[in-house]
Amino acid sequence: MSLQNDLTQKVIEAVKQLYEVDLPTVEFQPTRKDFEGDITVVVFPMLRQIKGNPVQIGTKIGEYLVEHVEDVSKCNVVQGFLNIVIADSYYLDFFNSILDDTDFGYVKSQSDDAVMVEYSSPNTNKPLHLGHIRNNLLGYSVAEILKASGKKVYKTQIINDRGIHICKSMLAWQKFGKGETPESSGLKGDHLVGKYYVAFDKAYKEQIAELVEAGTPKERAEKEAPILLEAQGMLRKWEAGDDEVVSLWKKMNGWVYYGFDTTYKNLGVDFDTLYYESDTYLLGRDVVKDGLERGVFFKKEDGSVWIDLTEDGLDEKIVLRSDGTAVYMTQDIGTAIQRVTDYPDINGMVYTVGNEQDYHFKVLFLILKKLGYSWAEQLYHLSYGMVDLPSGKMKSREGTVVDADDLIKNMEDTAESISQELGKLDGYSEEEKKKLYRTIGLGALKYYILKVDPKKRILFNPEESVDFQGNTGPFIQYTYARIQSILRKADNVRSSAVETSLDLHEKEKELLKQIQLFPETIQLAAENFSPALIANYTYDLVKEFNSFYQQVSILGETDEQKKNFRVQLSQKVGEVIQAAFRLLGIDVPERM
RNA sequence: GGUCGCGUAGCUCAGCUGGAUAGAGCAUCUGCCUUCUAAGCAGACGGUCGAAGGUUCGAAUCCUUCCGCGAUCACCA
Numbered sequence: 272m273s274l275q276n277d278l279t280q281k282v283i284e285a286v287k288q289l290y291e292v293d294l295p296t297v298e299f300q301p302t303r304k305d306f307e308g309d310i311t312v313v314v315f316p317m318l319r320q321i322k323g324n325p326v327q328i329g330t331k332i333g334e335y336l337v338e339h340v341e342d343v344s345k346c347n348v349v350q351g352f353l354n355i356v357i358a359d360s361y362y363l364d365f366f367n368s369i370l371d372d373t374d375f376g377y378v379k380s381q382s383d384d385a386v387m388v389e390y391s392s393p394n395t396n397k398p399l400h401l402g403h404i405r406n407n408l409l410g411y412s413v414a415e416i417l418k419a420s421g422k423k424v425y426k427t428q429i430i431n432d433r434g435i436h437i438c439k440s441m442l443a444w445q446k447f448g449k450g451e452t453p454e455s456s457g458l459k460g461d462h463l464v465g466k467y468y469v470a471f472d473k474a475y476k477e478q479i480a481e482l483v484e485a486g487t488p489k490e491r492a493e494k495e496a497p498i499l500l501e502a503q504g505m506l507r508k509w510e511a512g513d514d515e516v517v518s519l520w521k522k523m524n525g526w527v528y529y530g531f532d533t534t535y536k537n538l539g540v541d542f543d544t545l546y547y548e549s550d551t552y553l554l555g556r557d558v559v560k561d562g563l564e565r566g567v568f569f570k571k572e573d574g575s576v577w578i579d580l581t582e583d584g585l586d587e588k589i590v591l592r593s594d595g596t597a598v599y600m601t602q603d604i605g606t607a608i609q610r611v612t613d614y615p616d617i618n619g620m621v622y623t624v625g626n627e628q629d630y631h632f633k634v635l636f637l638i639l640k641k642l643g644y645s646w647a648e649q650l651y652h653l654s655y656g657m658v659d660l661p662s663g664k665m666k667s668r669e670g671t672v673v674d675a676d677d678l679i680k681n682m683e684d685t686a687e688s689i690s691q692e693l694g695k696l697d698g699y700s701e702e703e704k705k706k707l708y709r710t711i712g713l714g715a716l717k718y719y720i721l722k723v724d725p726k727k728r729i730l731f732n733p734e735e736s737v738d739f740q741g742n743t744g745p746f747i748q749y750t751y752a753r754i755q756s757i758l759r760k761a762d763n764v765r766s767s768a769v770e771t772s773l774d775l776h777e778k779e780k781e782l783l784k785q786i787q788l789f790p791e792t793i794q795l796a797a798e799n800f801s802p803a804l805i806a807n808y809t810y811d812l813v814k815e816f817n818s819f820y821q822q823v824s825i826l827g828e829t830d831e832q833k834k835n836f837r838v839q840l841s842q843k844v845g846e847v848i849q850a851a852f853r854l855l856g857i858d859v860p861e862r863m
Numbered sequence: 864g865g866u867c868g869c870g871u872a873g874c875u876c877a878g879c880u881g882g883a884u885a886g887a888g889c890a891u892c893u894g895c896c897u898u899c900u901a902a903g904c905a906g907a908c909g910g911u912c913g914a915a916g917g918u919u920c921g922a923a924u925c926c927u928u929c930c931g932c933g934a935u936c937a938c939c940a
Contacts, residue, residue: 592938741888
């Protein structure tokens with residue numbers, strides 16, 4: 272970073288000296304692998320100010336730099352590109368400066384402003400599936416990246432624990448459950464409740480079919496099926512605070528929460544604070560009433576309240592029903608305000624929600640801005656594409672989902688069978704092995720999902736398993752384990768600063784360059800809310816290391832200085848891999 | 864129909880705030896384990912960057928139009 276700033280100054284200085292022209296900026300890019308050099312100045316843009324041949328101009332600037340800048344050892348010009356070779360000592364100085372920084376890349380100080388990251392936010396009537404996994408991994412990772420970039424972060428979720436969908440599960444359990452509990456059946460709580468959600472749907476469809484058979488039009492049958500009416504009645508009772516319904520609701524939700532906690536724990540995600548829809552669904556109405564008085568909203572004849580967003584290129588949107596009850600939007604307005612009240616240092620929120628809600632969040636953010644909240648400028652919808660199956664969309668009701676718990680188990684099993692085939696785990700206890708299979712299996716899954724741009728939809732084919740070779744989590748974990756193996760064998764090498772007169776191997780230099788990019792990569796990932804940038808960075812680093820490992824002997828090096836440096840360099844690469852993967856929520860193994 | 868997103872190698876994806884001959888992995892084919900872990904390394908094969916125009920010294924990248932896929936446009940959440 273500082274090198275580029277330095278060079279910018281020097282190039283401007285050179286041009287001033289040589290051509291008496293003040294350049295506003297200088298354009299840099301990393302030098303392509305096929306040319307000699309570390310960093311390249313693009314000469315073309317200068318032609319606007321300097322008349323002449325780009326090759327000549329480049330050559331002259333290059334000569335000036337070699338003469339006047341210590342860290343520039345050589346230059347060459349190809350077409351309009353001035354390739355600059357940076358001295359080895361510069362890279363070794365850099366290496367020495369980060370030697371003791373075990374958290375290299377992370378910003379240590381923390382801003383006073385906090386950002387709240389919401390993710391997961393499931394319904395409590397069915398278990399988590401692959402779509403939730405993408406959501407969870409993204410939200411968790413973005414939160415960790417923001418932290419590493421120096422932000423204070425609160426992780427949260429809103430649990431959709433009320434509404435007609437919950438009543439469906441409850442009703443079906445009452446009707447068909449015969450008192451089944453997680454304890455009595457051995458079923459995980461969320462799966463048990465999900466089972467009755469499916470049972471409801473089955474019964475509902477049967478009733479519709481019967482009604483249609485008896486001559487009722489389909490549309491009416493869908494609205495009048497007795498079991499649906501019953502569920503709606505149950506919702507009314509719930510809202511009225513009926514003891515029996517509320518206690519059933521609490522009981523079944525308890526089962527689900529317990530099940531979710533297990534899945535979250537397995538996935539390795541966590542939350543700092545929780546919000547429940549049952550607590551927040553009434554929020555926001557006062558805000559709307561207040562906004563109505565201030566003219567932000569307007570009332571229609573039937574009493575419903577709307578906001579007119581046509582000037583902003585959007586439509587009119589309802590914010591309060593004619594009977595005065597809240598809609599989804601009302602609730603989200605209220606919840607956002609509630610959060611800032613609960614945590615006054617919040618200045619920004621990230622909502623991890625699928626791209627089907629793009630419009631909703633556009634409207635929500637606009638409304639909050641119009642209501643005049645300063646933090647409304649700092650809201651971000653972390654929108655991601657759906658995870659589809661070859662058969663189409665996942666649908667819980669129809670059982671066409673990739674269940675989160677099953678998938679995790681599946682990945683662990685695959686990791687186990689590959690590990691056993693390779694058979695490198697002599698001396699590991701069963702318990703250690705199990706832990707390792709989990710690390711690798713989850714590493715494969717998490718990396719697979721996080722390495723792709725969140726905006727893109729993912730087509731997941733359960734028939735084809737997630738890869739363990741190439742650009743994958745296990746590949747990177749493997750490299751980490753390799754490094755640890757070297758470090759175990761090199762315990763006589765002491766940690767000490769490296770002599771900067773050392774000649775660097777080409778691969779060593781490439782590694783140092785890549786390590787140097789880590790801090791700015793974290794910042795970039797934070798600005799773009801993109802774990803994929805971290806994943807791609809890590810992959811490049813690891814590829815570079817493996818190439819180095821292959822070409823250069825580390826422990827076999829006879830020159831003690833060099834050996835010492837290579838061991839420490841390997842160690843640093845290991846630290847960066849670990850730090851980067853921590854941002855993705857992926858563990859690294861000592862052996863594999 | 865309006866709006867938003869996506870379209871890069873057979874498949875999965877990088878690159879997109881404009882720069883050199885568009886990069887990886889998987890798959891297919893060649894080499895490399897008597898030296899630090901072969902879940903690896905080195906190489907071959909594979910591309911009209913959805914299409915056509917435009918801006919520019921220079922376009923996968925920016926603009927326009929069109930095509931394909933997806934989402935969304937409820938007094939559901």
